[in-house]
Amino acid sequence: MIADSHPKQAERLAALRSYGILDTPREADFDDIVDLASQICGTSISVINLIDADRQWFKAEVGLGVRETPLATSICSHIILEDDFVEIPDTLEDCRTGDNPLCLSEQGLRFYAGALLKTSDGLPIGTLCVLDNEPRKLNDFQKKTLNTLAKQVMRELELRMALQEQDVLRREMDHRVKNSLQTVSSLVRLYKSQAHPDSADAFDAVARKVEAISLLHEELHQTTSNELVPMQRFIHKVVDLLQASAPENVTLEFEADTLEMPSESASGIAMIVSEFVANSIKHAFPDDRDGIIKIVLKSDPALGWTLECCDNGIGVDGVEVAPNKSEGLGLKLINAVVMKLKAKVERDAKEDGYHMVIMPKVELVN
Structure with a gap:
């Protein structure tokens, strides 16, 4: 029946x-x-x-x-x-x-x-x-x-x-966060257009930070619950974004070992890279000369990681300009992030350009 x-x-x-x-x-x-x-x-x-x-x-x-x-x-x-x-x-x-x-x-x-x-x-x-x-x-x-x-x-x-529902919720959250960040970016561009020229660098720095946060959010959305960010892929996206807004005479190169970092550290590294590239574009290649900016992120057995940033710009041949609030902003941001990462920075302006190396501090054990 x-x-x-x-x-x-x-x-x-x-x-x-x-x-x-x-x-x-x-x-x-x-x-x-x-x-x-x-x-x-x-x-x-x-x-x-x-x-x-x-x-x-x-x-x-x-x-x-x-x-x-x-x-x-x-x-x-x-x-x-x-x-x-x-x-x-x-x-x-x-x-x-x-x-x-x-x-x-x-x-x-x-x-x-x-x-x-x-x-x-x-x-x-x-x-x-x-x-x-x-x-x-x-x-x-x-x-x-x-x-x-x-x-x-x-x-x-x-x-x-339950996992499917969680994924749907994450996707909805991701969509809303992206929309919010896009709104912030639009407001920053609007305020920059109406602000005093001396404030332009500050607004640019904010815009770069928002863009880096957006990329970081995208990476975290794709990672597992341990919130470790695959740095090779993440910083590559940051560099691609910076290249898209760079002048035609400047080329960005990027190398990285395979390593993962906590989201807060990843955000800091992205900020350092963004500010270094912005400073190099602004100061290292006058008269539209061709130039290369290179970013290298290495996995270090002793330190955990090292970040090398360099350009082949004017280096020691550059004309030194007295820093003001806007011109020193990028350096101040980098120093603040380095301190937050409990790292140290080495800078050197050579004949072949400007070099910067950042690495975690080694804590001495008594």
């Missing part, structure tokens, strides 16, 4: 589909469960069976070799209308299955036992079931195991749903 629809069919189907599990590839986590159920219960067939609107679909199966069958021949479609656990010792003697074509053949399904897969709201979405070609009964241990494994299936599904 064909099973009736569940009394809460619409809600049940909505709950099933909310897990996003239908028509997904086979996975070892679920395959292991049906394999274990089959071995413990001593049956040739075991299935994680999800009851859709017009089919039963198998997330995992042992002994069937198919991924779905029609509801017309589904035993589990009867079971989701009943108790948490149902055993049919002989399918030919049960009114629900006695006329089922899958049970009538010589090698038909003669034994069935299934534990419901139920949502936290009590809606049945399917079963974890075992089947065999001979009538039989499960012992108490086997029944308990099947119920326990069914709960494990649901825990796995609930966990995956």
